[in-house]
Amino acid sequence: MKEQSNNTTTILMVGNPNVGKSALFNRLTGANAVVSNYPGTTVDYTAGTLIEDHRTYEIIDVPGTYSLKPRDAAEMVAVRMLDEHRDATVLVVLDATKIERGLYLALEVFERGIPCIVALNMTDAAHDKQIAVDAAGLQRILGVPVIATTAISGEGVKHLADMIRKAQAADISAIRSRLNGQEQNRRSMAGCGGCSGCGGCR
Amino acid sequence: MGLTADERWDIIDAITQRTVGTGTYRRTLGDALGDLTIQPLTGIPVALGVLYAFWSIFGSFAGSLVTDGFMVKLFDSSWLPWLQAAWPNPDSILYYLFVGDPAADNCFEAFGALTSGLFVAIGVVLPAVLIFYLMMTVLEDSGYLPRLAVLMDTVLHKIGLHGYAIVPAILGLGCNVPAVTATRILETRKQRFIMMSLLAIFIPCGAQLGVMLEVIPETVGLVMLYLIIGFGIFGFVLDRLIPGSNPEILIDVPPYRWPAWENVTRKLWSRTKGFLKEAVPFVLLGVLIVNVLYLTGVIAALADLFAPLFVTWFGVPKETVGPLVAGFLRKDLAVAQLSTIAMTPYQMITSVVLVSIYFPCVATFVVMLREGWRELLAAIAVLIAVVFIYGGLIHAIGILMGVA
Amino acid sequence: MQKKVSDLEYGESGIVREILASQHDLSCLGIRRNKHLKMITRQPIKGPVVVIVDEMEVAMGIEIAAQVVVEIA
Numbered sequence: 312m313k314e315q316s317n318n319t320t321t322i323l324m325v326g327n328p329n330v331g332k333s334a335l336f337n338r339l340t341g342a343n344a345v346v347s348n349y350p351g352t353t354v355d356y357t358a359g360t361l362i363e364d365h366r367t368y369e370i371i372d373v374p375g376t377y378s379l380k381p382r383d384a385a386e387m388v389a390v391r392m393l394d395e396h397r398d399a400t401v402l403v404v405l406d407a408t409k410i411e412r413g414l415y416l417a418l419e420v421f422e423r424g425i426p427c428i429v430a431l432n433m434t435d436a437a438h439d440k441q442i443a444v445d446a447a448g449l450q451r452i453l454g455v456p457v458i459a460t461t462a463i464s465g466e467g468v469k470h471l472a473d474m475i476r477k478a479q480a481a482d483i484s485a486i487r488s489r490l491n492g493q494e495q496n497r498r499s500m501a502g503c504g505g506c507s508g509c510g511g512c513r
Numbered sequence: 514m515g516l517t518a519d520e521r522w523d524i525i526d527a528i529t530q531r532t533v534g535t536g537t538y539r540r541t542l543g544d545a546l547g548d549l550t551i552q553p554l555t556g557i558p559v560a561l562g563v564l565y566a567f568w569s570i571f572g573s574f575a576g577s578l579v580t581d582g583f584m585v586k587l588f589d590s591s592w593l594p595w596l597q598a599a600w601p602n603p604d605s606i607l608y609y610l611f612v613g614d615p616a617a618d619n620c621f622e623a624f625g626a627l628t629s630g631l632f633v634a635i636g637v638v639l640p641a642v643l644i645f646y647l648m649m650t651v652l653e654d655s656g657y658l659p660r661l662a663v664l665m666d667t668v669l670h671k672i673g674l675h676g677y678a679i680v681p682a683i684l685g686l687g688c689n690v691p692a693v694t695a696t697r698i699l700e701t702r703k704q705r706f707i708m709m710s711l712l713a714i715f716i717p718c719g720a721q722l723g724v725m726l727e728v729i730p731e732t733v734g735l736v737m738l739y740l741i742i743g744f745g746i747f748g749f750v751l752d753r754l755i756p757g758s759n760p761e762i763l764i765d766v767p768p769y770r771w772p773a774w775e776n777v778t779r780k781l782w783s784r785t786k787g788f789l790k791e792a793v794p795f796v797l798l799g800v801l802i803v804n805v806l807y808l809t810g811v812i813a814a815l816a817d818l819f820a821p822l823f824v825t826w827f828g829v830p831k832e833t834v835g836p837l838v839a840g841f842l843r844k845d846l847a848v849a850q851l852s853t854i855a856m857t858p859y860q861m862i863t864s865v866v867l868v869s870i871y872f873p874c875v876a877t878f879v880v881m882l883r884e885g886w887r888e889l890l891a892a893i894a895v896l897i898a899v900v901f902i903y904g905g906l907i908h909a910i911g912i913l914m915g916v917a
Numbered sequence: 918m919q920k921k922v923s924d925l926e927y928g929e930s931g932i933v934r935e936i937l938a939s940q941h942d943l944s945c946l947g948i949r950r951n952k953h954l955k956m957i958t959r960q961p962i963k964g965p966v967v968v969i970v971d972e973m974e975v976a977m978g979i980e981i982a983a984q985v986v987v988e989i990a
Contacts, residue, residue, distance in 0.1 A: 328765070329765065329767055333776075334773065334776055337775075337776070337779060377942075377945035377946070378941065378945050380941060382700055382942055383697060383698055383699060383700045384697035384698075384699075384705065387697075388697075408972075408973075409947070409971075409973060410529060410533060411525050411526075411529055411947060411971070412945055412946065412947055414524075414525045414528060414529070415521055415522070415525060415944075415945060418516065418521045418524060418525070419521070422515065422516060439541075440538060440972060441535060441536030441537065441538055441539070442533065442534070442535050442536075443533070443534040443535070443536070444532055444533050444534075445531075445532040445533070445534075448531060448532040449528070449532045452528055452531065452532065453528075463773050483516065483524075486524065486528075487524065490524065490527040490528065490531075518940075518941055518944065522944065522949060538972055547974070548957060548958070551957070551958055551967055551974075551976075552957075552958045553958070553960050553961055553964070659976070662976075663960065663964075663965055663967060663976040664960065666960065666964055666965045666976075666978070667960050667961065667962050667963065667964035667965075670964075670978070675978065676965065676976075760978075761965070761977065761978020761979070761980055761981050762965050762976060762977065762978050763939070763942055763943070763946065763975070763976070763977045763978065763981055764946075764975070764976050765946055765973065765974070765975055766967065766974035766975065766976050767974075768974075
């Protein structure tokens with residue numbers, strides 16, 4: 312492993328196969344980043360760095376999986392990565408045209424209690440397919456930042472990079488009660504700047 | 514917190530109910546194309562067409578256009594004469610190692626590290642690998658591969674695999690190394706083992722294909738036929754011998770998409786870079802090692818030792834032992850070297866098939882080891898059996914046809 | 918009328934009622950109870966069946982298809 316400086320956060324990109332995760336990864340890490348293959352595990356996963364607002368993020372593109380109950384050895388890699396990087400932040404990538412199966416994986420990740428942020432990708436394809444996903448509504452229900460992106464064109468990627476620092480752990484029971492209509496009392500957080508990064512401010 | 518799957522789906526249904534709205538979906542041209550390419554009646558002819566186009570573009574771009582049209586001229590009429598003149602003392606060991614035969618008039622026969630080695634790596638294999646990966650990336654990014662997997666499933670399911678095995682198989686035609694890792698998309702250990710063994714044995718890599726197209730263009734078809742038949746036969750046998758289950762295909766078939774140019778170039782670059790970094794040093798080193806082995810008489814001793822096996826059982830000249838040793842380092846090198854040995858066309862076919870099916874190259878070996886040493890040992894056992902049986906079989910077929 | 922997906926005619930569709938096996942894998946690909954499913958094509962010689970659910974295509978082996986039951990309207 313590469314040595315990491317103290318203010319480097321590891322970001323694991325997790326999502327179903329074929330949701331444009333790699334394209335998003337390339338966008339985030341940018342042209343000047345080295346997409347390096349880790350020694351010994353060449354095609355298992357790729358890692359790159361993103362420097363945003365004086366913070367350094369090491370972004371790891373985890374192989375696509377449908378579930379954390381893996382079906383094959385490639386999906387197993389995803390579970391292993393999550394186990395190995397317990398202090399990481401997870402960027403869950405959803406395909407806006409296939410949101411249900413993406414949410415399944417997202418819930419499994421949420422249950423682990425790690426800080427998360429959601430990229431609602433392929434919004435262009437969703438638009439073509441006449442599928443409208445309410446990103447703000449999703450954010451309100453899930454209680455973690457949800458950012459609409461189109462990795463192919465780069466739309467929303469800047470905003471996503473900016474919001475990574477607002478990632479936070481989701482609370483499944485809070486999600487459930489929000490779905491049951493019992494809007495929870497706003498959690499009053501010290502130093503809340505009204506960023507809309509969590510569900511609390513809306 | 515541990516929700517059950519059903520609880521998760523309930524939450525998801527509630528979420529999508531509140532956040533997702535769908536309009537009436539209008540079918541697009543892409544969807545119509547998608548249907549046409551997955552229905553057997555139209556899809557199978559299209560698949561054959563695509564594979565044929567893949568092969569002919571590969572052959573004409575790599576073989577005729579770049580290698581014959583440019584690289585051969587560059588290397589044979591400029592680089593080789595210049596190096597032969599510039600390198601001092603043709604009788605020295607260093608000359609033998611790096612330049613090779615002082616009388617050679619082409620880069621295949623000189624067999625020095627800087628003549629044949631460089632020519633094979635840059636002149637023959639690089640264009641082949643480049644065009645292969647370009648086409649592979651387009652197939653991948655457009656969304657055609659899953660459709661091909663569905664069409665091929667019926668056949669592959671008979672040999673213990675399923676349609677998705679087409680992905681490592683096609684990848685293997687570029688390089689076996691990433692293909693071995695790609696076998697992880699198969700569900701069970703049995704499937705992975707079968708695929709890995711068949712990959713290592715019967716799928717020639719792009720480098721090897723490129724050299725084959727260059728030096729034995731008239732027999733490449735037959736070599737490939739033998740390899741495909743072997744793939745089928747031994748896949749069938751392995752499926753019956755190896756315990757374990759072979760689950761059926763269950764995959765998502767994505768809609769067609771135009772490959773994003775940026776993504777294609779990016780993938781192409783990283784794959785080609787991988788090739789340059791790993792293959793070129795190996796080819797040069799391979800030529801050096803083989804030359805040293807020739808100089809020290811090791812190859813001659815091995816050739817004498819294995820002569821009975823090669824001559825009687827496989828029906829090929831004992832000189833082919835040298836290339837087989839080289840083949841462990843790089844298969845492309847071995848084929849190039851075979852092409853300079855005098856033998857009948859059928860012997861050439863046999864020996865090229867042998868080079869393909871016997872030991873995988875060092876790099877493939879290493880990645881297979883990473884997937885598990887028990888699997889690797891078992892694969893080697895399978896491989897030795899296959900080389901004996903299939904090599905003898907091909908010889909026997911030749912005898913029956915009266916050409917061996 | 919209830920039918921197995923493996924027995925559906927080309928273009929026939931219905932509502933998924935029962936999934937007898939590999940439920941987890943199928944639901945991850947969108948095939949769940951109460952979903953509308955349409956059969957697109959079937960490969961010859963016991964080849965896989967291709968269905969469409971929520972505008973998404975999924976290919977499954979014939980034995981898996983035999984374990985998914987749909988209600989035809």
